[in-house]
Amino acid sequence: MTYCVGLLLNQGIVLLSDTRTNAGLDNISIYRKMFTFEAPGERVIAIMTAGSLSVTQTVIARLSDAIDDPEDDSSILRMPTMLKVAETVGKMLSDVSFEVSQKMDRMNQNASASMIVAGQRRGGPMRMFLIYKEGNFIEATEDTPYLQIGEHKYGKPILDRVITVDTSLEEAEKAVLLSMDSTLRSNLSVGMPLDLTVIEEGTFRIGKQRRIEPADEDFAQMSNDWSTALRDAFQRIKRV
Template sequence: MTYCVGVLLESGIVMLSDTRTNAGFDNIACYRKMFVFEASGERVIAIMTAGNLSVTQTVIAKLRQSIARDDPENSIMRAPSMLDVAEIVGRTLNDVHVEVNERMERTKYSAGASMLVAGQRLGGQLRLFLIYQEGNFIEATDDTPYLQIGEHKYGKPILDRVVTPETSIEDGRKAVLISMDSTLRSNLSVGMPLDLLTIRRGEYRISTRERVEAGDPTFNAMSQAWSKALRDGFQALPG
């Protein structure tokens, strides 16, 4: 399975994904689920994927093919706005979803997928979208400044309590890492290593990008500190 989360803040965007993919307890592998498309100073687009690997890999391949062909209708690097980017990704995802499921119809198995798409182009707004397999999408807002795909329920409480549009990128980074830590502890289908990036508003490029490996001392210290804070808070509750 997967857990990916994106947070839209006044100062920028924070995105985090795991890399575990499994097709059963004895078939676990590591695949990157975060993809970056960048023309530094002009536009930056980050995509995270969840769901059937054949669907998501085909979508990314088709998006790259359209970029290589400089296709004005389907290249996300030619799209005039992030809304147009979301529409291109949604259309491509739906086309692949329908094509794959038509082939798999006889097996009575459906291959679903979803994506988070974020970025900014020169002169445009910084935006974050959740794209569904049907091709439609929703957008992060001030009321709900984060979006999740995959195993989202375990990491949601910390985001609900902590994240607001005014949250700094540094605190947004901590929030998504704690959200991921909660998910890792509760669901074995989500696993290390993690991919993390930030996009600062108005920079039109990736600001920071890192991979957090299993055993990372900073991540482990944060996880232990969060566990201790929860235990201490629980013990301090009245009653």
């Protein structure tokens, strides 16, 4: 399984994904689930993936091939709007999901995947979409400025309580990392290393990209501090 989370804020976009892929308790691997594409100063697009690796890798490969082909008008780096980007990724995901599912149905297996697509082009606003395997999607809004895919339930409470569109990028980074920390503690199918990407509004480029390894001291300290803060808060709250 996996956990990916994206925040769409007034100051920019913050994205975080894990890298664990498992096909059973004894078959655990590390695969990147965060992919970025940019024409610096003109547009930037980030895609996070969850679900069947055969589906998501095929989709990313085909999107990358289209970008590399100057005559391919389906390139997401040549789409006129982020909505068109979402529609293009959605169609690709739907087509690949159908192709793979047809093959897997013969073995009574299922292929399912979802994606988060976020970014901005010059002349347009930042937008973020959650795309389902059927190709349809929902969009992050001012009322709900975050989207999640994969094992989202463990990391959702902190986002509900602290995230608004006015949250700063620095606080947003802390929120997604603590959201991930909660998920790591509660679900073994989600694992490090982590990939963090930050896109500042109006820059049309990747502002920050970082891989957080299992031995990262800063992340470990944040996790310990969060556990201590929760225990202290629990002790202070009066019983009803």
